[in-house]
Amino acid sequence: MKSKLNSEGAINFLSSILAIVAGLLFGLIILLVSNPGQAWGGFAMIIQGGFTDGIQGIGQTLYIATPVIMTGLSVGFAFKTGLFNIGATGQFTMGALAAVLVGVKCTFLPAGIHWLAAVLAAMAAGALWGALPGILKAYRNVNEVIASIMMNYIGMYLTNMVISRTVYDELKNQSQPVAASANLPKAGLNQLFPGTNINIGILIAILFVVIIYIILNKTTFGYELKACGQNPSASKYAGINAKRNIVLSMVFAGGLAGIGGALLYLAGSGKYIQVLDVLAPEGFTGISVALLGLSNPIGILFAGLFIGYITVGGYNMQLFDFAPEVIDIIIAAIIYCGALSLLFKGIINKLLSGKKKGGKQS
Amino acid sequence: MSTLYFIVQQTMYFAIPLLIVAIGGMYAERSGVINIALEGIMVMGAFAGIFFIGIMQDHMSGQGLLLLAILVAGITGGLFSLLHAFASINMKADQTISGTALNMFAPAFAIFVARMIQGVQQVQFTDTFHIARMPVLGSIPVIGDMFFKNCYITTYIGLLIFAAAAFVINRTRFGLRLRACGEHPGAADSVGVNVYRIRYAGVIISGVLAGIGGLVFVVPTSTNFNASVAGYGFLALAVLIFGQWRSNKIIKAAFFFGIMKTLASAYSAIPVIKSLPIPNEVYKMIPYLATLIVLTFLSKNSQAPRAEGIPYDKGSR
Numbered sequence: 001m002k003s004k005l006n007s008e009g010a011i012n013f014l015s016s017i018l019a020i021v022a023g024l025l026f027g028l029i030i031l032l033v034s035n036p037g038q039a040w041g042g043f044a045m046i047i048q049g050g051f052t053d054g055i056q057g058i059g060q061t062l063y064i065a066t067p068v069i070m071t072g073l074s075v076g077f078a079f080k081t082g083l084f085n086i087g088a089t090g091q092f093t094m095g096a097l098a099a100v101l102v103g104v105k106c107t108f109l110p111a112g113i114h115w116l117a118a119v120l121a122a123m124a125a126g127a128l129w130g131a132l133p134g135i136l137k138a139y140r141n142v143n144e145v146i147a148s149i150m151m152n153y154i155g156m157y158l159t160n161m162v163i164s165r166t167v168y169d170e171l172k173n174q175s176q177p178v179a180a181s182a183n184l185p186k187a188g189l190n191q192l193f194p195g196t197n198i199n200i201g202i203l204i205a206i207l208f209v210v211i212i213y214i215i216l217n218k219t220t221f222g223y224e225l226k227a228c229g230q231n232p233s234a235s236k237y238a239g240i241n242a243k244r245n246i247v248l249s250m251v252f253a254g255g256l257a258g259i260g261g262a263l264l265y266l267a268g269s270g271k272y273i274q275v276l277d278v279l280a281p282e283g284f285t286g287i288s289v290a291l292l293g294l295s296n297p298i299g300i301l302f303a304g305l306f307i308g309y310i311t312v313g314g315y316n317m318q319l320f321d322f323a324p325e326v327i328d329i330i331i332a333a334i335i336y337c338g339a340l341s342l343l344f345k346g347i348i349n350k351l352l353s354g355k356k357k358g359g360k361q362s
Numbered sequence: 363m364s365t366l367y368f369i370v371q372q373t374m375y376f377a378i379p380l381l382i383v384a385i386g387g388m389y390a391e392r393s394g395v396i397n398i399a400l401e402g403i404m405v406m407g408a409f410a411g412i413f414f415i416g417i418m419q420d421h422m423s424g425q426g427l428l429l430l431a432i433l434v435a436g437i438t439g440g441l442f443s444l445l446h447a448f449a450s451i452n453m454k455a456d457q458t459i460s461g462t463a464l465n466m467f468a469p470a471f472a473i474f475v476a477r478m479i480q481g482v483q484q485v486q487f488t489d490t491f492h493i494a495r496m497p498v499l500g501s502i503p504v505i506g507d508m509f510f511k512n513c514y515i516t517t518y519i520g521l522l523i524f525a526a527a528a529f530v531i532n533r534t535r536f537g538l539r540l541r542a543c544g545e546h547p548g549a550a551d552s553v554g555v556n557v558y559r560i561r562y563a564g565v566i567i568s569g570v571l572a573g574i575g576g577l578v579f580v581v582p583t584s585t586n587f588n589a590s591v592a593g594y595g596f597l598a599l600a601v602l603i604f605g606q607w608r609s610n611k612i613i614k615a616a617f618f619f620g621i622m623k624t625l626a627s628a629y630s631a632i633p634v635i636k637s638l639p640i641p642n643e644v645y646k647m648i649p650y651l652a653t654l655i656v657l658t659f660l661s662k663n664s665q666a667p668r669a670e671g672i673p674y675d676k677g678s679r
Contacts, residue, residue: 034478084458136654142661143603145398145458149596150650161643277646279593288466291459323477328470336445336463339455 071286087148126258377620407573439573
């Protein structure tokens, strides 16, 4: 006997899987149309994803997944309060900026504290960048989508401005490397996954998955947030302070995305903030992760790993002369199919009821 | 004086695409469908249009080619927007999610196709469309210098589109029905208006105009297309909200942002501003900061279409 909730969760899960399959099939069609000879080899690379290079590929998957799990959590958390945080990109960038600033400048901090301080600074910067659209939404009725898009661009230019005036490497047009003590500890993970950039970042991301899960499901605050998201009028009637919750939700979301920025740029993987007029893609990937994970923290963890997995596949696919952008096309197709959940749920229900009938007859 | 002419000419380059796309977005939203996919549709339209120019420019050039490219961009945008219409009208999908999917799809698709066909992701084209000086009109003092020199035919097409779109939505039976579907689809349905069909029309019109807007944005400001319209679709959404979903306010909003954007991109050509000790990034921030500030003061009594974003279910009437 399944409870109704359980079977609904199962149907949601199944329809996500169906959406993924449909997205992958769409990707296969694109490959077949663009270059039939190489298509199957390229597609195999996508499917094998992070497993292609054995333990190194898995390490790489975890490394790519870490920041997008954080931005995914950020977007998903805001979704729960009925807010579309398209501003994870700007919050991520501001977090990266704060982390790099602390990482390069605050060398007076002791070794064990330095990286932690950088991560906390990133969290604060991201939270600030999330708070502004939240405040504007709550008190001035400004559409949070537009406000956070504007914050994305302001954050990007601000980051470029600060980087090019403080911790600038003119030769490479990027930020200077952070001090060794600001890099995230490896905690022996590099021995488990030799030859990769892995560090405790993935553990921090998992820790936040758990924290967010507990906040959303086990605390009054989380309950209030979800109530505001599902029925603003009813929650107002029940005496929930919606305005405060909107602001807090965006502060949390911003903080999560900000930490994502720290985890990427403190990884010691040779990644620096480029001074270019381009928005950070990790924030937008976070939207995909949140949608794919149905805004559920556990779902977001797996969605982030999945995105990391097929992104590694996308890099490998270049061996078959395919542009790795096909991965983005596939992800977009998956999200689109996810939006058609009504269609997929209908198919699943038909299949299930068909099975039931079959069972009765036999 | 020449600085003023320069500013006016530049403003046109930036304001016209915003105007076209925002007025397109108005059609989708006032029929009741949120179209956050404007950015992606612009990318698709610009990509198809520029690609078309790139292929055809050996055979033809000048305004005829540009007009054909605008047609291609519009049709591409309209077709691409069908995906959003299907998801949000037939499938009753979350319109934000469907729009986000389209926004992600478009640049990836443009880069992928460009790289598969020509090896690099930038699509080059030769600008044979620039009009240094319009015959007759260009020789009018002051006005000729401002509006009929250093211009593109797209400016006038954009203004024509705006006039036609404003007329249709405010003065025709179709416009009235479309507005009704965005405010109270049940009422519209009860008097025999096909809400689904009207909403399809709204989304497709927004797609056609966003596609055209994408091309109109790229042609005067660049000679290659790099799978991006620099957030213009989102800025157009901001213009739409700033313009309170009303055509007469949208045109003012579009020109406001056009001027802001001109200051941001052309500050170094304006002597007075260039001498100020302000970092160039601050100028680049101006359009976005201005948007935020303006919205802060104007959003309190927002006049968004009441049924916007809510899928219409005939059964729940």
